[in-house]
Amino acid sequence: MSSWDGLDEFVAVAECGQFTAAAQRLGLSSSQVSRQIARLEETLQTRLFYRSTRRVALTEAGQTFLQHCQRLQDAREEALRAVGDLGSEPKGLLRMTCAVAYGERFIVPLVTQFMSRHPLLKVDIELSNRTLDLVQDGIDLAIRLGRLQDSRLVATRLAPRRMYVCAAPGYLQRYGRPHSLSELSQHNCLIGSSDHWAFQQDGRELSQRVHGNWRCNSGQAVLDAALQGLGLCQLPDYYVQEHLGSGALVSVLEKHQAPNTAVWALYPQQRHLSPKVRQLVDHLKAGLAHLG
Missing domain, CATH: 3.40.190.10 (Periplasmic binding protein-like II)
Structure with missing residues (x-):
């Protein structure tokens, strides 16, 4: 007997509460379902059901076995759908x-x-x-x-x-380049959706509140202000990479750059x-x- 034989019959009987109803669900005869359950119990060397003339009820072993069998059925169906979907057209x-x-x-x-x-x-x-x-x-x-x-x-x-703190060369020429997080208080920070910037120091992540005379909850607006030399900004890579490459912006505080x-x-x-x-x-x- 295969280790899979009888599992579907067992689940059907447990869920229907009757051999006849389970047989109808599976398209089998009641005698076929009964034989498979008997073989399964013989293989497991334990009783799975209490039987009466009208209904069947799960034993304690049957209740435990049912939970595992239902998970196996779900995993089997998922595997079949996954393979079948490999060539399926999205719609x-x-x-x-x-x-x-x-x-x-x-x-x-x-x-x-x-x-x-x-x-x-x-x-x-x-x-x-x-x-x-x-x-x-x-x-x-x-x-x-x-x-x-x-x-x-x-x-x-x-x-x-990746997050960058950067500024236009003209701003850094006028106000100097910050070399530590404590120096941020001496700079005009262009604030976007948050006035707390992410950094790391001594291997620890930290959040530092910054201050400035300009704020807008648009990353593009923060970028434009930084390009015009209004102050320091902290923005994700997709905003600033092009401008860092061209020299329109300069990255600062690299050793404190926030973890990716x-x-x-x-x-x-x-x-x-x-x-x-x-x-x-x-x-x-x-x-x-x-x-x-």
């Missing part, structure tokens, strides 16, 4: 969200490229700097930046994300991702690696 509606600036610059172009290859797919993208509730709002996929907070979500790392975070794809916890989500996540990961 239907996919709802996703991302922060505005990063979404406009990187994510939306990659999603548009993906849709051109999969015309049966419909995508609804909400660009928002608010953290939306994926479960409550019915969102299939979120692109998040930085560190993760919501343990209810499954995450796939798409790309690294990441760009993440998040989706509600589930055992099996649909082809549309799984294939789009793969496409985004490859596309962002190419851009990097």
Whole structure:
């Protein structure tokens, strides 16, 4: 007897509470189901059911065995779907969200490229700097930046994300280059969505409050102000890399640079991702690696 024989019959009887109903569910005769259960009990050397003329009830061993068998059935179905989905065409509606600036610059172009290859797919993208509730709002996929907070979500790392403190050469010529975190208080810091900047010192991560005469909750606006020489800024790599390369901005406090975070794809916890989500996540990961 195969170690798998009788498992489906056992689960069906346990869930239906009757051999006849279980046989109908499986499309078998009652005698076939009964024989499989008897063989299974013989193999296990334990009784799985208490039997009466009208119903059957699980023994303590049967209750324990049922939990494991149901997980095995779920895993088997997941494996079959996963293989079957390898060549499946993404289709239907996919709802996703991302922060505005990063979404406009990187994510939306990659999603548009993906849709051109999969015309049966419909995508609804909400660009928002608010953290939306994926479960409550019915969102299939979120692109998040930085560190993760919501343990209810499954995450796939798409790309690294590095923070830079930098300024225009003209500003540094006028006010000097800071060499320690304590010197930040002597500089005009361009504040974005937070007045606390992330650093590391002596191997420890820390958050330091900064001050300045300019504030705007737009990364692009902070970048423009820094390019005009108004002060120091702290921004992610995708805002400043081009300008650091051209010399329009200069990186400072490199030894205190914040530990790398990441760009993440998040989706509600589930055992099996649909082809549309799984294939789009793969496409985004490859596309962002190419851009990097």
